[in-house]
Amino acid sequence: MTLKVRIRHALGAFTLGAAFEAPEGVTALFGRSGAGKTTIAHAVAGLIRPEDARIEVAGRVLTDTSLRLHVPPHRRRIGYVFQDGRLFPHMSVARNLDYARRADPAERARVVEMLGIGHLLPRRPGGLSGGEKQRVAIGRALLSRPDLLVMDEPLAALDEARKAEILPWLERLKGEGGVPILYVSHSVPEVARLATTVVALGGGQVIAAGPAERILADPRLAPALGLREAGAVLTGIIAAQAEDGLTEIDVPGGRLVLPRIAGAIGMRVRIRIAASDVILSRARPEGLSALNILPARVSEIHEGDGPGVMVALETGGAPILARITRRSANALNLAPGETCHAVVKSVSVAQGDVGTVTSSVIDSPGHQA
């Protein structure tokens, strides 16, 4: 385990009480605002002194209140990317990057190239765009050669265009950086694209923790993650780039046809299929405009308080979620074990929901949380 956290800390009205472990790769600390995510991130980096906690990173105990142990932030080797970047305004980008003084020139050149910030080096942070600032902040944190990189909502302050600009860099970092990441976020699409492990927080407690595919496809967790945003993640391989601007992707349950995804044939991609974009049909539909029809088996139906139900399906061994009305579920006689067809409209899978997989961690289906 790269990161082991157990923490109890009073936060105004409610008490944060969480414990989790995170393996290599990207661990998303996920939850709504006020769930205690940032408090945990701050405690890991040593920026606050929790009342009762034990925090271990890469085999080093950094906080243990029972031993009155609190390693100061500058000796923790935890890189921290803040939501607002926090670049030093009185230094050039180059001097910001070199602030940590721990990296060798080759490492610096590699990070600068990976994040595409070479042309920014002589400039001052004041003149950079939000996305550029965040890339520099990530580079600066990486160059301190941390044992763990904490990213606290690094995209939250950016608009959609800037997010789309920076997400590929984060995916690249995940694949090439080699450094484990604790990624704090309240955004399901971001988590779906980046996380290998998800720790879901709610009301100061861990609601669920495990591999991203499993957590995101768990119908019981959907209300906590946000019904509108709930959706499973499929990993597929680009099979063909059609001439009409569509990309064909082989997923475990069949073949999906989606709007153009840049990438060579054979490249692995992650696709988030929002539960509300999935239609269910008992018979294989004919004469339908939707291009994606995956045979599926119902594994679980989770009824909430409202008129909708969350249906967990299995397609070729991979889980997906569908959100339909209770009336439809009854009309179709859906029950665990029953077979049906999941229909996904091609254009409903947004570009932002597709990410490239460069990490090897996700390739092993049985990876441990």
Next chain:
Amino acid sequence: MTAWLGSEEWQAVALSLRVAAVATLVSLPFGVAMAILLARGRFWGRGLLNGLVHLPLVLPPVVTGYLLLVTLGRTAPLGRALEDWFGLVFAFRWTGAALAAAVMAFPLMVRSIRLSVEAVDPGLEAAAGTLGANRLRVFTTVTLPLIAPGILAGCVLAFAKAMGEFGATITFVSNIPGETQTLPTAIYAFLQVPGGEGSALRLVAVSVAISVGAVLLSEAISVRLARRVAGR
């Protein structure tokens, strides 16, 4: 300049510059420390300390000068102790003039630096910490450069105040030509004797020139510093 100014006048100008410079430079580290303590510190008695620092601003200068005389005069216990241990004598010496000027200028210096400390985002210092910088390095590489404009403004204010200090100086160290006679006390002395108006006027002109020069210089430097701190 020496030809234009009489030797006694020149003496007063040179002494004033020395007194103001020493007063500003010696009180600067204390001013920075006090400003940070008042801006960031959370301790019992902070309000009291704040009031104490600002006291010379509201007390009649003569009172401040008299209090200095009572505590640091050669017959006072503290004054004697300083003389015995460090060879430091303040009463009726130029060092006393510098001390009086420093005490009077201290609140202005602290105020100006404190405002700039309060404007520093503590998040930047936290970020520096996560990058492996210890507290000293955080202070010298992040905090200090960011409060530099405030420090400069504080120094100029303190220097100007020290140049013009009159009441506390004349009460504490009197008006001894060549030892404690600064610009304002010299102007005052020249106005007391018949035919001294010419000397007084020349000193007034020097005084105005120094003040205007100081303000222009600080303005020029602070514009550059502010641009640097703003990150452009």
